Amino acid sequence: MACVDSKVDLETIPLIALNVNCRKKLGLYLNPRTTVASDWMAVAEVMGFSYLEIKNYEDTKNPTLRILEDWQARNEATVGKLLSILTEVERNDIVEDIRPLIDEDVRKYCAYQKKKAAEPPVQVPEVDSCVPRTPERCGITLEDDPEGAAELFDAFICYCQSDIEFVHEMIRELEQTDYNLKLCVFDRNVLPGSCVWTITSELIEKRCKRMVAVITDEYLESDACDFQTKFALSLCPGARSKRLIPVVYKSMKKPFPSILRFLTKCDYTRPCTQAWFWVRLAKALSLP
Template sequence: MESQVAPMDSGAGEEGVALAISPLGPGEKFHLFVSYSSVDATWTHGLIGRLEADLAGLRICLHERDFTPGRNVLENMAECIQQSQKVLLVLSQDFVQSRWCLLEADLSLFGSCLERKPVIPVLLRPCQVPLHLSHLTYLEAADSRFYCKLMQLLLMPNHRLERSLPAWRPASSLYSGKSLLTLNCVNRDSLPSWKVGTFSTLGLPDPLKGVLEDPEVYKQAVGILNGVRSPRSCLRYLGCRVTLAIFLFLVGLALLAMPLILGFLGNSPAQRFFFISATIFFCPLFFIMGVNSLCWFRRFSKKKMRELVLRVGEANLLLAPHSLLMGCESMNKLHFVYVLLGDCRRVFLEAAGSEAEAEALFREALLQFSCGYACCVAHAYFPACEEVHGAHGHLELGLCFCQFVALQLKARQGCRVSAV
């Protein structure tokens, strides 16, 4: 089992719960349908084996053993969920990123609406829970009493199990500072290290549908990022960079040894001066060019990231009126966060002399700082948060946008002063 998960509690009956499962009703074949990622198969199979050993007669549906061979996967999932009393979701980042697992989660919610079946999410490892699952209360696998709590839920009849019954595609509660989606580029698996990722604009992702009513806004925003071009230089290939660097180093060494090879004997003072001057000038030049060839990728990455940050700022000018911001910290991944910016906008209005000037300042702040701020919100980590401890902000947890901008401007001014 996973090393980071605490050992399961041994006794399920320590609080007087009788080890008796509810009988299967008409049309039911399983007591529990389990949905999990293949990465978490070892932990899940260990849990299922223990449940089946402790609860005689417990029938658990697993896709690898209970799906009908040769049948459509979607039909298998839908039928097995309908034939199960309860649904168990093993949540992890691998589960969240798996389209099949997300589809099973959607079907399980659909089944819970039709048949009044409870959904039991188990948080195996910390992850960004999908928006349409965030309203459910989950069990933590790291809890020392996790196994006992799970047994209690499994043994409790459905009509007695306390739960909230969500509507299909429930509108989960939105709060300022909420992370909605991490979006990977479509060619991530085959993406070379020097190439900028391409993000899909075919449709609006489900977690953003509760925020953006117009899909065209999303397509335009992502289209701005897709306009960033990858380089066409041969230096994008490591072999070319290494070959060029070796050649330049050899030329530099040849120049360094040229006075010794040709010798100073019999040469006029003018020729000696020429050799020495050429060595002093060209030899370091070729060495520097060789080092730059090897470091081309790092310089290119920094340049492209600066360009992407500015493009994300342009995209956020379209998304900000919808309380949505986008951030990127690499060339193949985007973060979308829900942030209310009305109060922060008013701070800019108070600081400026006129409404037009305030709007211009706010737009410039979005262009320059919205990308970094969205990444901080997505990770729930604000490195400079200690500097404004106790200051009034517009975000309950962490820094609001106007505070973040003020700290960034203060940091830039400090760098300029130190440079002077």
């Protein structure tokens, strides 16, 4: 399929290109359960979600939005594939109605990507003509030099306060050993007084090569962890850059987050792999 510009193949446009208005309209069509037309369940089934996953989505307020968020982490999640799925479940009415919205979103996405590609590469350390530089950019961690380069890390650690003891163990195993990795632990490295959301976004995107998410039942209830995880996933659609590494260190009562189910996790709860846990994690964080 092609958008307004016939040269653009929608099969190459990632699903992340669709903005909130388009997704909202899809929800208006697909969320209501009906016996005369395919709904979100039929779409989720064609996308490859399992029966149990689909049943869990029933309890969410907007199941269509949830399946789109989770599906876009897959390599095959493109705008063209979504339109093909809607056609397959015989919802051509939706395709016809939302196509103008899709074309506009794809046009904006392509224009942004073209502009981004045309921009000259940023030197390292970054050359900044703004004087003075804002505190959010040069004074957010303990080792930041206001007159020099920003402090960089091998990994940002996404965790809940209840799991801080495991984070301390992670510091001992990865920083204070021959691995010599540098971790960004919010409570240890970040200076107080700035907007949490702005700082975490800056650190995850620009300061840290990767992010380690410590997955526990408490993690699933944390708004901060949810934001950090989704932000990290948005930077690497389809997990192509291995940017996000899920870690499980204790048993969970709740199901593993569906948005991360396609990522290989580092599981400390399995006795057969505990001996290799820190070696595998350190190697993954040491990659370029």
